[in-house]
Amino acid sequence: xxxxxxxxxxxxxxxxxxxxxxxxxxxxxxxxxxxxxxxxxxxxxxxxxxxxxxxxxxxxxxxxxxxxxxxxxxxxxxxxxxxxxxxxxxxxxxxxxxxxxxxxxxxxxxxxxxxxxxxxxxxxxxxxxxxxxxxxxxxxxxxxxxxxxxxxxxxxxxxxxxxxxxxxxxxxxxxxxxxxxxxxxxxxxxxxxxxxxxxxxxxxxxxxxxxxxxxxxxxxxxxxxxxxxxxxxxxxxxxxxxxxxxxxxxxxxxxxxxxxxxxxxxxxxxxxxxxxxxxx
Amino acid sequence: xxxxxxxxxxxxxxxxxxxxxxxxxxxxxxxxxxxxxxxxxxxxxxxxxxxxxxxxxxxxxxxxxxxxxxxxxxxxxxxxxxxxxxxxxxxxxxxxxxxxxxxxxxxxxxxxxxxxxxxxxxxxxxxxxxxxxxxxxxxxxxxxxxxxxxxxxxxxxxxxxxxxxxxxxxxxxxxxxxxxxxxxxxxxxxxxxxxxxxxxxxxxxxxxxxxxxxxxxxxxxxxxxxxxxxxxxxxxxxxxxxxxxxxxxxxxxxxxxxxxxxxxxxxxxxxx
Numbered sequence: 001x002x003x004x005x006x007x008x009x010x011x012x013x014x015x016x017x018x019x020x021x022x023x024x025x026x027x028x029x030x031x032x033x034x035x036x037x038x039x040x041x042x043x044x045x046x047x048x049x050x051x052x053x054x055x056x057x058x059x060x061x062x063x064x065x066x067x068x069x070x071x072x073x074x075x076x077x078x079x080x081x082x083x084x085x086x087x088x089x090x091x092x093x094x095x096x097x098x099x100x101x102x103x104x105x106x107x108x109x110x111x112x113x114x115x116x117x118x119x120x121x122x123x124x125x126x127x128x129x130x131x132x133x134x135x136x137x138x139x140x141x142x143x144x145x146x147x148x149x150x151x152x153x154x155x156x157x158x159x160x161x162x163x164x165x166x167x168x169x170x171x172x173x174x175x176x177x178x179x180x181x182x183x184x185x186x187x188x189x190x191x192x193x194x195x196x197x198x199x200x201x202x203x204x205x206x207x208x209x210x211x212x213x214x215x216x217x218x219x220x221x222x223x224x225x226x227x228x229x230x231x232x233x234x235x236x237x238x239x240x241x242x243x244x245x246x247x248x249x250x251x252x253x254x255x256x257x258x259x260x261x262x263x264x265x266x267x268x269x270x271x272x273x274x275x276x277x278x279x280x
Numbered sequence: 281x282x283x284x285x286x287x288x289x290x291x292x293x294x295x296x297x298x299x300x301x302x303x304x305x306x307x308x309x310x311x312x313x314x315x316x317x318x319x320x321x322x323x324x325x326x327x328x329x330x331x332x333x334x335x336x337x338x339x340x341x342x343x344x345x346x347x348x349x350x351x352x353x354x355x356x357x358x359x360x361x362x363x364x365x366x367x368x369x370x371x372x373x374x375x376x377x378x379x380x381x382x383x384x385x386x387x388x389x390x391x392x393x394x395x396x397x398x399x400x401x402x403x404x405x406x407x408x409x410x411x412x413x414x415x416x417x418x419x420x421x422x423x424x425x426x427x428x429x430x431x432x433x434x435x436x437x438x439x440x441x442x443x444x445x446x447x448x449x450x451x452x453x454x455x456x457x458x459x460x461x462x463x464x465x466x467x468x469x470x471x472x473x474x475x476x477x478x479x480x481x482x483x484x485x486x487x488x489x490x491x492x493x494x495x496x497x498x499x500x501x502x503x504x505x506x507x508x509x510x511x512x513x514x515x516x517x518x519x520x521x522x523x524x525x526x527x528x529x530x531x532x533x534x535x536x537x538x539x540x541x542x543x544x545x546x547x548x549x550x551x552x
Contacts, residue, residue: 137380169376172418218371224334225372228364229385230356230436236390240383240397 008069010132015248016059017133021142023249024130027256031126034263035119044266045118051259052122055129069128070121077120084113138241140165145243158234170218177214181207281346282307283471284331284362284440289340291326300326301494304340308473310439313466315482316475318491319515324475326494328444331473332362345439360389363438367445369417369425378404378428379413385436396435403435407461423454427461440471447481459484479511480519483540490514506537521545 011017016024031051039045056063070077088109090096098105131139144161151157182192185206192203265271289304301323308314318324329335330342333349344361347354366372375381379400386396404410407427412420417428426446433441443462447455459481466472474485482488483502490498492514498504504511508518508526518526525539525548533552539545 135377137375137377166374169374173370221366221368221371222374224329225366226374226384227334228332228359228366229432230359230388231384232356232388236388238387238390238392238396240380240387240393240400242393 008128008131009135010059010061010065012060012133014058014060014133015252016055016129018246018248019133019252020243020245020249021134021138022146022243023245023253024134025139025142025146027253028127028130030256030260032123034260035123035126038260038263038267039119040115040267042115044263045115045122047259047263047266048122048126049118051256052125052129055126059129059133061129061132065132066125066128069124073120073124077117080120081113081117084116085109088112136168137165140168141239141241141243158237166222170215173218174211174215178207178211181210281343283310283345284308285341285343286327286330287341287343289330289337289342291323291330291335291338299338299494301330301491304494304496306489306496306499308440308471310471311466311469312471312473312487313485314471314473314487314489315485316473316489316491317477317479317482317516319477322491322515323494324477324491325444327491328364328366328442328473328475331440331442332359332364334364359438360436361439362442363433363436363440364442364444365426365429365433365446367448369422369429369449372429372432373417373425376416376418378409378415378417381417381428382432382435385432389436399435399437403431406434406465407431421454422450423457426450426454426458430458430461434465438470440473441465442473442475444475445477447476447478455481477516479505479516479522480540483519490516502538502540505540508537 031048035048039048052066056066085105086103088106090104090106090108094109095107096104097107097110134142140161143164144157147155147157147160186192190203190206192200195203265273285307286304289301290299291301292299304323304327316324316327326335330337330349331344333342333355336342336350342349344358347358349355349358373381374384382400382403383396386399391399400413401410404413407430409424409427409431412424412428417425420428426449429446430441430443441462443458447458450458455478462472462474463484472485474481476482483505487501488498488504489496490504490511497510497514498507505518505522508523511518519540521539521542521544522537525535525545526537528535529537535548535552539548
């Protein structure tokens with residue numbers, strides 16, 4: 001639980017770690033747009049997988065770490081796979097593979113379900129690479145810098161990002177506290193493990209109330225401490241870590257755009273290239 | 281005018297409630313080492329917050345370097361002079377990486393990046409924690425965390441360091457670590473105000489102010505330790521060595537009543 005403190009950050013020295021957080025955030029956004037909107041054939045999923053693989057190689061993170069992130073959504077993926085498979089609405093020329101009672105399984109159904117599965121897996125893996133290679137502080141700094149234009153419309157960018165980083169900072173403290181409260185209640189005979197789901201939820205109430213009280217007390221103390229350290233919002237505030245784009249950032253970003261172009265080409269085939277036709 | 285001045289300060293948290301501090305007047309100069317001692321509810325933590333303008337007196341005046349804490353516009357400058365470290369280090373940290381946390385203060389001052397880095401390194405080495413710079417505070421011991429919290433204030437380079445029961449949550453080892461750092465800082469010329477209920481810690485200060493019910497009942501040097509009964513009446517427990525010495529004195533032995541530390545008692549006993 002305590003490892004939450006750094007998000008999932010995996011400390012290492014690598015080209016990916018050194019990239020500017022802004023570049024990495026933008027790349028992740030582009031990647032997500034690609035994965036959701038423009039990948040349709042198995043080949044383009046292959047291209048996405050290649051991007052992730054390159055990312056893993058350049059970040060020197062053991063691939064197991066990245067795959068682990070997928071574990072959290074495996075239930076969702078399996079569920080949606082089965083759902084899509086059974087409820088696939090067939091078109092005219094689809095090949096029927098299995099017909100039993102009311103269940104029809106089509107070859108095209110298998111294709112669609114597999115693509116959905118791949119899409120979900122790849123959608124999780126991309127952003128995971130971002131959080132594995134970027135500390136929460138860098139992440140919020142990058143976000144603050146990227147959102148700066150919104151200041152023109154009086155959007156409280158600094159406030160939003162400081163709230164985010166403080167929230168991240170307090171996750172381990174609060175989870176530690178929760179554990180303590182649960183243990184204290186257990187010591188006094190509270191039962192969290194038996195009964196149905198409603199009973200269990202009700203048993204958590206005596207945990208949540210002291211947790212909230214303590215969270216407010218902490219907030220109060222933190223506010224005093226921040227005031228005491230001359231905090232007055234974004235006014236006149238500078239940064240120790242100044243974000244700086246390097247040549248590598250441009251290279252990485254344009255490389256990603258090149259992949260994006262390939263994926264677009266695979267989808268729309270503007271130039272009518274014959275061998276792409278085969279993949280669509 | 282003194283650097284920090286409390287002039288007939290009264291403060292109550294809610295209107296009509298009993299005053300947390302009453303008619304408080306005292307002053308501090310740069311370089312002082314003062315201990316504020318009192319039992320719970322004696323108003324000692326209120327004084328810390330009054331000093332840097334987190335609280336404003338109900339009546340009376342607190343001035344720092346000639347600026348009144350009533351004036352909201354001067355609070356930023358007042359807080360540059362008066363750095364307050366609170367009791368719980370966990371609730372004073374804003375970042376998950378130590379150097380980012382220390383940088384928070386100088387960043388608020390609007391210093392350029394290189395200057396901030398200099399200050400972070402200086403502050404961390406002053407508390408002997410430079411090697412943990414890139415680490416996270418969560419795995420540290422209580423004493424180490426509190427040293428980080430002190431470094432966070434030091435990086436602002438205040439003239440007065442106020443420790444509001446900053447050792448109360450620490451084990452004896454952590455307390456010793458923090459006290460050592462504080463004494464070193466004072467030796468370098470930083471004024472220190474130690475708010476505590478441990479008389480052993482107060483004994484390190486050149487000046488001891490004892491509070492009871494929001495009023496100053498004693499303001500002076502180590503001779504306070506001779507007034508055992510008055511201290512007990514104010515709800516302050518005497519250090520073990522002091523009470524041993526006091527009892528020996530009562531039994532007719534020729535021993536000083538200003539003994540606080542075990543080493544001092546050992547030496548005095550050998551001389552008997």
